[in-house]
Amino acid sequence: MEDKPKLADEMQKMEREPLLPVEKKLIAYSIGLGVVLLALLVIISRLFFPVVH
DSSP states (O other), X not given: OOOOOXXXXXXXXXXXXXXXXXXXXXXXXXXXXXXXXXXXXXXXHHHHSOOOO
């Protein structure tokens, strides 16, 4: 019976590759866009659907 290589073992053998500058920009833009859209959603929901006590 042949042993299959384990994912963890293969991951340890791989060299660590740093992120490219364009990848860092994409990550930053994605996080920024998510935060802005979330804030916009909160503002719109409070304007159109106020909480009544």
